[in-house]
Amino acid sequence: MALTAALFLIVGALSALFLWVQRSHNYWQRKGLPYVRPTFLIGNTKEMFTLENSFGLHLSEIYKAPSMQNEAVVGIYVMNKPALVIRDPELVKSVLIKDFNEFSNRYGRCDPHGDALASNNLFFVRNPKWKELRTKLTPVFTSGKVKQMYGLMQEIAEDLESHLVRHSNEQGKYSTEIKELCALFTTDTIASTAFGVRANSLENSNSDFRTQGRKVFTFTLHRAWDFFVAFFLPKLVSFFRITVFTPEFSNFMRKSISHVMHERERTGTLRNDLIDVLVSLKKEAALEPNKEHYAKDNDFLVAQAGVFFTAGFETSSSTMSFALYELAKQPDLQQRLREEINEALLAEGGKLSYETINSLEYLSMVVNEVLRLYPVLPFLDREYMGVKDKSGFSLKPFYNFKIENGTPIFIPVFGLQRDPKYWPNPDLFDPERFSAEQKGSIVPMAYLPFGTGPHNCIGSRIGLLQSKLGLVHILKNHMVRCCADTVGNIKFDPKAFVLQADSGINLEIINDRFYDNKVNT
Template sequence: MLPIAATYLLAALLVLIYIWCRYTYGYWKRNKIPYMTPLPLIGNMGVMFTMKNSFYLYLSDVYKDVKMSKAAAVGIYILNRPALVLREPELIKSVLIKEFLKFANRSAGCDPHNDPMGWNNLFFIRNPQWKDLRTKITPVFTTGKIKQMYPLMSEIGTELEAHLNSYAKTNDAFVTEVKEVCALFTTDMIATIAFGVKANSLVNPNGEFRTQGRKLLTFTLRRAIDFFIAFFVPKWVSTLRIKIFTTEFSSFLRGTISHVMELREKSKATRNDLIDVLVSLKEEAVAKGEYNAQLQDMLTAQAAVFLSAGFETSSSTMTFTLYELSKRPDLQERLRNEICEAFVAEQGKMSYETINNLPYLGMVVDEVLRLYPVLPYLDREHLPKEGERQFDLKPFYDYTVPVGMPVYIPIFGIQRDPEFWPNPNTFDPERFNAENKKTHKPMSYLPFGTGPRNCIGSRIGLLQSKLGLVHILKNHYVTTCEKTPSEITFDPLSIVLSYKEGIYLKFINDKRYARNVKQ
């Protein structure tokens, strides 16, 4: 038995823990905000600790919880830290647009010393450095620059066709895991348009570009813990030496970017790509006497997020599109007819203007992004300037948001809300025809976010996805097979929308289309 003194000490400790929990987890009740019931010590993060669900799907569950159906905002606890989940479109609009300067930063964070590539990239970097960097990077993504890149992109599309034809040399039908094929294509695409590098992933799937990309976004338990800390307890990133970009990936990209920039500086060539912008930023810093290793890391960081986000988002969109079309051959036939007619009209080619104006292709991709937004939630930190009025939830609640509080916007839940989208889990591209788009409620469709900190690469990402789909469906149609999942199971370890296992589909070479298209 424990000595009496130790027993009293233990009892006192338990009482203190109980009082602390009662007070800490009574925050939302005291402030009269609807809230999800927390668990002691872990708050509302139980789904992540048990790995039953991902955080973004938990946010979706919060959004659609019957008890919260009339709530404008819902209180949750990130471990012991209060946070808000927004449901009301007007509040979402205020955070992302009207009151943007109070929410200019993400709540996630990186270690500036141990992970400079994470800290300095456009996704994580904090304001006001974010605003300056975004202004300098934006020229890469103008319509004019993307149009100039389009011939390079089309070349990779042709290589994707050749890759698929290599599968079908002895058979007109074959089964393959779709995401990997799409990721090979988007890796080659990003390598050529961003870095001026021929990655040849479609020819060599185990090349360095694809290998590093595969490792970066493979969510092992260790990587999941890193991302959990960076996104939900960023104050610990320095203490625990957390890295978003692994040492191996950082070393690979530093070497690649330094080499490519050096070649570009010597050749004085212009390709209207990311490297041109980085070289320009470097020359500007050298002229001011401000160039150093830290700035080079900042330049490399932009390439890192461009590569990782660029190949993953577009390849996922392509994959989910092919998956949905495989289950709806009628819709696939309509899309393939549109694609084939466009190729025939332009003698086997497809111009930049044409691919961006194929109406049904646009409708299909928009609907896929509604069902499968690759970044399924947004996070912001409430950080008004000193002396500035803090944001409040009026007229919905008499509550002023404290400085530093995380705010979450559950995109996945919003985009599957039956109030905005009848039969929300049904794949229906007609939701995005010209007439129906006029009826969409503002803030109900946010696959690229909105406001000043929206996705800077949305146009080039959409173009990548469309180009890949066009070159796949040009001479092939896809069907389900025995290995095709009847429903998508999302990976609980991932912070982006990612399915747990591969999606296998059957590709059938359609000679009818091949004959009609003039090569």
């Protein structure tokens, strides 16, 4: 009797689960919107579970599906959760700019208890705390402040040149995985400009800062699962004890940043960097001891340093490495860029000013085209949270449908930036797209390497500057070229949340003196 009852309970539970999943997976069909047919239980995430593709690139495959070419949105399911992929540039503009107040939060989030540094940083924190924090941190990244940091960045760029000379063989050659070299440079740059710390990664590739940064962006299966849950199953982050910032990294940042802040408070030194802002927030909170203030939580302060460090070194090092890869494949473009760099260096006595490096037209064209082909974050996520006097966000005139509260919204940046509708021959690396003559024809919402609107990347200025500076100091005395280990076509790591080459990017760096002698003899 007991066995029969148990069987009835099991069958009943499974039947209820089946009906619940089926009803969830019929949502877009019932609403009359175009959708991709889901797989039972896991929705449209099969490619991630089978490691066929990363979620960001899978969104782009959905974006470019022939059956969806005339659609403004596509309905998908993240497991059982109905979500929307936005295809139309005008709707993208509504989400990111025009109706930002209704889409101001990311869908992803972190565990506030088990992963406090990730949960409280500017990337993940939710409104209204996000808006207040963004206002406080914005002054760090104005053009004036970035200009003040430029001298510190040049010191690290000189270390980069010394590193190249030190690691070259007797024939002036240096074969390396170029992303790692670029990450050593950007790690040292961010540590110096944001924290006032000499990380010395270019001297010691296993420095504490580089070791910890490397671990955050090494996407094992376990790390891939952490990011998947954080971004696509956010309600389960506490249940699964998900950590975007590992306990080891969090402890390292707490120790390092707390020490630097303490020294600033003790000495009163001002460097116009992120630490100065964090110290001022801490003082602001101390002036009103009986009033609630987020800066009274030390983890909240350290969290901002943590996200600027990780985002700062990873995005710029990726941009630099993909740029060098494309320039190695097209030596004529590399030569044109090197001529522009060296003409500017000659005119300024061997050291480029802040104004000059930002005025190098072809360098900007190259970097912009790299960011088009290889957006480090291949998608943007938002959550629709409507205002009280609205019943939902209308998709008219495209569809007679209103988006419901809590719906995840995904914008496939990679797909938009490789759409032949907006970019002729989209897979070709062609900096001329961003020439003075052609850049006016670019559809703004089809180019989103830093996002756009109020939630755009706050550090884009410093990210672009360190990428350009790194390229200048590599290419001024060296050329890069493909070698036996260079892949013909880059395959992206399906485990990675950001855009990463699956097997690395191996290139050969050759000192000009050797190369010139080789040609002459």
